[in-house]
Amino acid sequence: MMLKLNPGAAVAAASFAALSALPFDASAGVVDDFRQAHAAGITTHAAEIDNDSLLLKRDDGFYTSGLRYTQQWTASTAGGMVRGGWRVGQELYTASDIKLPPARVGPPDHPYAAWLYAGVFSERHAADGSHARVGVDVGCLGPCAGGERTQNTLHRILNQPLPQAWSRQVRNEVGVVLHGEVAPMRWTPAPFLDVTPSIKGRLGNIYTDAGFSVLARAGRLNLLPNQPTLHGYLRLDGRWVGYNASLQGGYFSSGNPHTVAPKRLVGEAEAGVAWLQGPFEAMVGVVRRSNEIRDLPNSFGSQNYLRLILSYTH
Template sequence: MKIKLLAIAACLLGSVTSFAQNRGHEIGFQSDNDSFLAQGSDRYYTNGFFLFYRVAHDPAKMGKRMRDDVANAVFGFELGQKIYNARSGNLPDASFVDRPFAGYLYLGFNGNVLYKNETTIKLGVKVGVVGPAAGGYQIQKFIHNTFGFYELNSWQYQVRNAAQLNLNLDVNKLLARSSAADLTVTGYVNAGTGFNAIGVGPMVRLGNFNQLFQSVSTQSTASRNAANQLLHNTELFFYYKPQINAVAYDATAQGNIFKDHPEPGTQEIVGDINHVVFSNQLGVSYASSRFVVDLSAFINTREVKQMVKSTHQWGSLTVLYRFN
């Protein structure tokens, strides 16, 4: 009798585990801010906030060729805002603007196809605006007033309004793996009216991680594929992701791609970008049956030639809730 009860319990536990692995929806947010790293700075990329909704598609319902090759497919919506400062939001005069002020507001959609051989391809489109209509000044003023920070006085120099239509492609490919470490090559291409760049680099993971087709690392924790045999029911790992970026255009620093700058009759200040930028991301990721949490830090080299600081950094917190 005891053996039968243990067998039933094991079956139930296995069902719960499998069920937990395959939750088809997730919703959550990401918050970026340079103050998260306790550096006492308020400069350059100073704040970002993003809302996410993702839903998985069952590969078994795809065509035969896709069924044979695809382990997971995730589609997502994203609403985001980024805010950029000069060295401070309170400057004596225009000559101190070493990085253009800008807000970027967008709505995005993406499709993420993840293959059994641990190659992933994510294609997205973002529609939005750079400039005063993005609300960067209003949000930063609200934050500063709410938390008693210094008074802003320099947003009159921000880049002018420019409608945005941008495409992005992200690719990952597993290179090697042991029981507690793996190595992936990652790359991206951005193209559109505001952001044109390409980047590539390695990603190293250490700890309890899953395959790239169902992991925090590839924004693919949502899944409807019950056949996926994961390495771990819970992810908890450290990662390091250095990258070299070739940048052709950045509307938050250079303004509207279709106009001469600064625009006549405005106080707009734009900058000259560095076309090669090195970035470093390191962090810790956790994913359970219900929750996904990622804590990371970014350190970038100078993106605009006029920037007085050779690097800038910020912290990022992502929290997602998974459901059926």
């Protein structure tokens, strides 16, 4: 008798294994690191924008916008640093063409969806390049996330066409997502070059996936994230998708206008420049994400967007 493996369950198990690899004591380490960073650390405010319109094109679709604000505290430790913080963000997803009327939005095109969330996180970094991070986000998927109002406002500011089919977005669902990442080492073949591999995972009713990432940097490098730097970088990601509510609707919701099946393997590449000097930090990169929808041609479903991060420390 053959047992049929459920892809979502398999990826959930892989995600749990990735999160379990984090070198934290679940009952004390995460909380202690957060408290130490908050009590003794310096404060950083960071704004992050993902948007395909920043590439100076007038059409957008799929993952069309991501907005995040983070406040974090960083404290030095023997041989490294700890960080703790909180964040709030919003992600917007639309059909491939926002000018399509509601009646023409359906499979295999991307559903309209918005995810509004807030969360906390704790992380450790060592001078040898190893690091670990764990956190949890809680939020709302669907009309409660305010995606229609946000996108209409942005498009009026940018003088772009208004989206036509937010009336067919996925239904409301409260979501919880546990996320984590661990990098066991950093390889430094030259003083101006390093490569850091990591594993990461998310587990929840909005996103469940597990993946592997490689980050290569070249330039004036820093050993720890809060040190001065000026470098170019290339990040390559691959992830196995168990559940993606922006495509499938919330895990516990039903009656969605339309949903689509995700591709189980999704790749992403990002190339950019990072700079940190004194209290100011900036990072800009171009991201190429592969097709996320099983029944769309890869040439049609892939997408490009620009990522911009600005931060100030005091």
